[in-house]
Amino acid sequence: MNKTIETILNHRSVREFEQRSLTKEQIDILVSSAQAASTSSYVQAYSIIGVTDDEKKAELAKLAINSNTVINSGHFFVFCGDLHRHEIIGEMEEKEVTTAIESTEMFMVALIDAALAAQNTAIAAESMGLGICYIGGIRNDLEKVSQLLETPSHCIPLFGLAIGYPSVINDRKPRLPKEHIYHENRYESDKTIYKKQLEEYNATTTEYYHERTNGERQDSWTEQIGKALENPKRMYMQDFVKAQGLNKK
Amino acid sequence: MNKTIETILNHRSVREFEQRSLTKEQIDILVSSAQAASTSSYVQAYSIIGVTDDEKKAELAKLAINSNTVINSGHFFVFCGDLHRHEIIGEMEEKEVTTAIESTEMFMVALIDAALAAQNTAIAAESMGLGICYIGGIRNDLEKVSQLLETPSHCIPLFGLAIGYPSVINDRKPRLPKEHIYHENRYESDKTIYKKQLEEYNATTTEYYHERTNGERQDSWTEQIGKALENPKRMYMQDFVKAQGLNKK
Structure with a gap:
């Protein structure tokens, strides 16, 4: 196993950082x-x-309800889907691009582009001995984040990425069984097998x-996720995204 | 610069592979x-x-119009947003999760989760001396891809990732100027600066x-992108995604 794969497999989110800024x-x-x-x-559809x-x-720390991780990073x-x-290229080249950039397809492209770029940043940081934590919590109020960062039309902040020198390192959280995530040739259609894996x-x-937790906590994954999904979060998202001119058609 | 960052910076898409399968x-x-x-x-919202x-x-090679890359990989x-x-967790835990999983927020989460996972795979592969190429072309006909791979409700294929032993290695394509992708504290609002960078x-x-191309091709990036966006692609996507029970509310 090479160093890069070691870095990748050794990932855990770091939520507590030393107060030390990264260099330029x-x-x-x-x-x-x-x-x-x-x-x-x-297309390079991110910023x-x-x-x-x-x-x-x-402000971002407060609305993400993840204060220390953000502040001490x-x-x-x-990362923004952008x-x-x-839109500016449309002006420069005198091309009608609105239908394309307002489509669900291009919205998906922007999200995927932004996430691929972000994960490169995350791996690069971890290879330098730094810790990282994605902060999806900024999506609690994208209206405010957009105002704060002055993002223009057709550009939306997607998530934060806090990077810094770890002061506390947590255990790695176990992942789903490999055979539940990875299928060959067709998705597993046998519900009995599927549920047994879960x-x-x-x-x-x-x-x-x-x-x-020394026995204090003993919930299962499906219990935890079931409870979380019972209370849908960020239901303003569809309207917000459309108001930015994305995911409209 | 460490090996991992070298691997990351050295990325280029590989479209021609030796006919040699990866091992288990x-x-x-x-x-x-x-x-x-x-x-x-x-949430681990991908498969x-x-x-x-x-x-x-x-079949996938054909519909992605990228035959050799897919076939010789x-x-x-x-990678699917899943x-x-x-939905199954909802059944198991007797929780009403439909609103959450049909929301735009969870659709975004699924896309981001899938892309983060995919980029880890890409970097791991490149660190092993393999070449990679993302195949967004499978989105030309997701209806067919879904049937072929038997993906269930609330799960959609997003892109392919062809991995293999490179037989031809292309140059790295130049990226946007750093100051155009990376902003500090607020998005660049001066259009003159913004356009100058482009x-x-x-x-x-x-x-x-x-x-x-020995002078045969001399289009600019904005020209190339403007032309591509003038002809919107995959406009069936919004309906398709909704029909799978995603991005609905």
Whole structure:
């Protein structure tokens, strides 16, 4: 197993950082790494906003309900799905591009492009001995995040990526059984097998929580996820995304 | 610069492979790498389908209009955004989860989860000396891909990932200027600066194509993208995605 794969397999989210900023050089490598990722048909449909302003960082931390991770990070990136650039290309090239950039297809492309770039940044950071934590919590209020970061039409912030020097390192959380995530030639259609895999995984996660909390917590994965999904989150999203001119047709 | 960052920065899409299959061990490491990626609130909202059946591979190659890359790949993965698992969790835990899994928010989560996992697979593969190419072309006809791979409700194939032993290695395509992708504290609002960056980049891409084609091709990036977006692609996507029970509310 090579170093890169070791880095990848050794991932865990780091939520507590030393108060130490990344250098310009480090940030530069992280952004170059993001840019090196594949991009659908060369569209490069994402942007990255680094937040160094203390007030803005504090606001983002508050609305993400993840204060310390954001505030103490050595650098806080926000990854955006971005088709604003393509709106401008329409102007420059005198082409009618609105239908394309407002389509669900291009919305998907922007999300995928942004996530591929972000994961390159995450792996690059971890290879440098830094810790990372994705902050989906910024989606609690994208209206506010957009105002704060002054994102234009056809561009939406998707998630934060907090990077820094780890002060506490957690255990790795167990993942679903491989055969449940990975299928060959066709999706597993036998519900009995499918549910059995989930039950086996429940045993693993229950044991994990039990050990980690000295027996205080012993919920299973399906229990945890079932409870979370019972209370749908961020139901403003569809309207918000459409109001930005994305995912409309 | 460490080996991992070297691997990341050295990425280029490989479209021509030797006819040599990956081993089970290699596939196993690639799937473990995918699973090690971050996942939003631990939902693990993706699945991977490895396509080894020659007929299915040929069908996918045909509809992706990218025949040789798919057919000659050493292994062809299809990454799916998957909330079917969560539908089953609803049954198992007797929770009403439909609103959540049909929301735009969870659709976004599924896409982001799948892309983070895929990029881990891509980097792991490249670190092993393999080449990779994302195949967005499977989205030309997701109805057919779904039938072929028997994906269930609330699960959609997003893109392929062809991996194999490179037989031809292309140059790296130049990326947008860093200052155009990466902003600090707020998105660049000065349109003059913004367009100037695009024009500078056009000079770079025009030169790149000129050199690579002995002067035959000399289009700029904005010209290329403007032309592509003038003809919107895959406009069936919104209806298709909704019919699978995703991105509905």
